[in-house]
Amino acid sequence: MAEIRIVPIRKIKIGSRVLCDIYSKNGSVMLRRGNIMTEAIMEKLESVGVNRVLVEAGTVELEDDEPRKTPLNNDGLPTDNIAQYRDDFLLKKEFEQGKDALLDKDIDGAQDVAKGIAGKIQTSGSIKKELDELKYGTEGVVTHSLNTAVLAGAIGIENGFAPKDIEQLVIGGMLHDIGKLYIDPEILNKKGRLTEKEYEIMKTHAEEGYKKLCDNKGVTQKVRFMAFQHHENNDGTGYPKRLKGEQILWEARILHVVDVYEAMTAKRCYKDHLLPGDVMEFVMGKYSTMFDIKAMDMFLRTIPAYRKGDLVRLSDGTRCQVLESNPINSLRPLVVDLKTMKVIDLYTDRDYLSRTVTELILKEEEVVKTQ
Ligand SMILES: [Fe+2]
Numbered sequence: 001m002a003e004i005r006i007v008p009i010r011k012i013k014i015g016s017r018v019l020c021d022i023y024s025k026n027g028s029v030m031l032r033r034g035n036i037m038t039e040a041i042m043e044k045l046e047s048v049g050v051n052r053v054l055v056e057a058g059t060v061e062l063e064d065d066e067p068r069k070t071p072l073n074n075d076g077l078p079t080d081n082i083a084q085y086r087d088d089f090l091l092k093k094e095f096e097q098g099k100d101a102l103l104d105k106d107i108d109g110a111q112d113v114a115k116g117i118a119g120k121i122q123t124s125g126s127i128k129k130e131l132d133e134l135k136y137g138t139e140g141v142v143t144h145s146l147n148t149a150v151l152a153g154a155i156g157i158e159n160g161f162a163p164k165d166i167e168q169l170v171i172g173g174m175l176h177d178i179g180k181l182y183i184d185p186e187i188l189n190k191k192g193r194l195t196e197k198e199y200e201i202m203k204t205h206a207e208e209g210y211k212k213l214c215d216n217k218g219v220t221q222k223v224r225f226m227a228f229q230h231h232e233n234n235d236g237t238g239y240p241k242r243l244k245g246e247q248i249l250w251e252a253r254i255l256h257v258v259d260v261y262e263a264m265t266a267k268r269c270y271k272d273h274l275l276p277g278d279v280m281e282f283v284m285g286k287y288s289t290m291f292d293i294k295a296m297d298m299f300l301r302t303i304p305a306y307r308k309g310d311l312v313r314l315s316d317g318t319r320c321q322v323l324e325s326n327p328i329n330s331l332r333p334l335v336v337d338l339k340t341m342k343v344i345d346l347y348t349d350r351d352y353l354s355r356t357v358t359e360l361i362l363k364e365e366e367v368v369k370t371q
Contacts, residue, residue, distance in 0.1 A: 009045055012037050016061035062192050090124055091117055095146050098174065102142045105181055107216045114174040118153055118167040127154045131303065141180045141188070144262055149173030151258045151303065158302040165251075172226030172255055175219070179209025179227065206231050207240050225249045230256050233290045245292070253292035257283065257299045260290075277331050277357055280305040305330040306357060311338075313359035314352075320344065331357065 012018075018035050030045055031037075037060075089095070094117045101109030121127050131154055152173035156166035180188060183205055187198045194202060210228035213219045229243060229252035236244035238256075248256075264279045280300075287296055304325030306312060312320050312335065320335035323343065332346035344352050 009042055011062045012042070013061040013063055014039055014042070018060055060193070090120060091146075091150065094120065095143075098146050098149075099142050102145060102174075102178070102181065105178070105212075107175065107178065107213065108218055110174050110178075111171055111218060114149055114171040115167060117149055117174075118163075118170040121150060121153050121170075122157060122163060122166060127157050131307075141177050145174050145177050147262045148176065148255070148258055151262055152255055155254055155258065155298050155302045159298045168220065168222050168226075169251060169254065171219075172223045172251055173258065175209070175213060175223060176227045176230045176255055176259065177205060177209065178212055179205030179207070182208055182212070203231070203239050222249065222251055226252045226255050228252075230259055232256070234292050235289045237289075248292070250295075253295040254298065257291050257295050261299070261303065277305040277360070280330060300330060303330075304333070306333045306360070311361035312357045313361060314346075314355045315358045316355050318355075319361070333357075 014037055016037050018031055018033060018037060031041060035041070094113050098110060098113040098117070100106075101113055131151065149170045150173070153166050153170040155161075156169045161169070183202060187194065187201055190198065206228055210224050213224040213227055226249065228240070229248050232238035232241065232243045232248045232252065233256075234245055234248070234253070236242050261279055261283060264282070283291065283296070283299070287293060306322045307325055308322055310322040312322060314320060314335075319338045321338055322333045322335050324334040326333045326347050329347055334343065334345050334347075336343050346352055346355070346357070
């Protein structure tokens with residue numbers, strides 16, 4: 001999903017009109033649609049600690065863009081680094097086959113791979129391990145689709161769905177953005193501001209995908225509508241049909257949460273990736289406006305912000321390792337202080353209630369800081 005981006009506040013052009021509400025990392029509105037970005041507003045946002053904001057693609061004018069770092073393949077899509085997945089990744093073969101099928105726009109092939117993924121993740125014993133393998137370092141529509149397929153399947157598994165429903169979620173995840181493969185790569189991979197016209201073209205991918213899936217008799221109606229409706233918002237502000245609440249297919253509501261989460265946590269050619277905790281805060285801030293509450297609850301039960309084994313730093317500088325994620329509040333896991341080896345429950349330990357996780361340490365040399 002290319003529509004939501006994070007941009008440094010200083011990148012937004014002074015004097016430009018903002019065409020969407022701008023949100024802070026916890027989902028509260030920092031600047032209303034229609035306002036002109038001024039130096040004073042910028043300073044005010046920075047004074048309250050906001051130096052990155054979430055915007056929809058093409059809705060703010062940005063200062064000159066940095067050159068794209070990721071090379072493109074023959075289809076004009078960013079090259080994936082699926083090959084860099086660890087060799088023991090259970091779905092390695094399926095990801096490679098899925099990538100080929102999607103790039104060939106082969107709906108039957110992609111659907112078969114999705115069925116294989118659905119079968120494997122239901123019998124592997126620990127879907128959490130597979131989810132861990134999806135973290136970070138992936139690029140492009142194709143990998144986004146594969147990741148979304150696994151995440152959607154995980155929600156089905158963790159919430160006790162029937163196997164045939166899990167399979168539909170995985171297939172829907174795999175094929176939901178198929179319409180994007182028909183969008184001009186110049187627009188699809190454009191870094192920086194999309195023109196209004198380009199943005200309108202980008203938005204056609206939902207309906208185009210639906211039409212392509214309708215042309216294929218082997219695809220269920222449910223999967224077709226997952227592609228058609230995965231950008232509809234719970235409050236009727238989404239696209240293409242501005243459907244509301246229960247007008248939106250249940251599976252499309254689940255896919256909407258997963259789609260946004262995956263797009264925001266993964267590294268793409270046009271943006272930095274966000275901390276899962278930041279994304280989780282954003283997603284929770286969108287309770288009932290963008291997302292269906294029941295779908296959100298299922299998502300939060302399935303995908304913790306911080307996972308067992310993650311290295312994190314707390315706001316007081318303490319370096320910790322996550323021992324267990326917290327199913328009630330995934331931003332406050334059980335951790336161990338790596339210096340003193342003290343076990344800290346960030347959810348219940350009274351001495352630590354004012355402290356938060358501020359950094360996820362990916363590797364010793366690569367630290368992503370929160371705002
Ligand atoms: Fe999409």
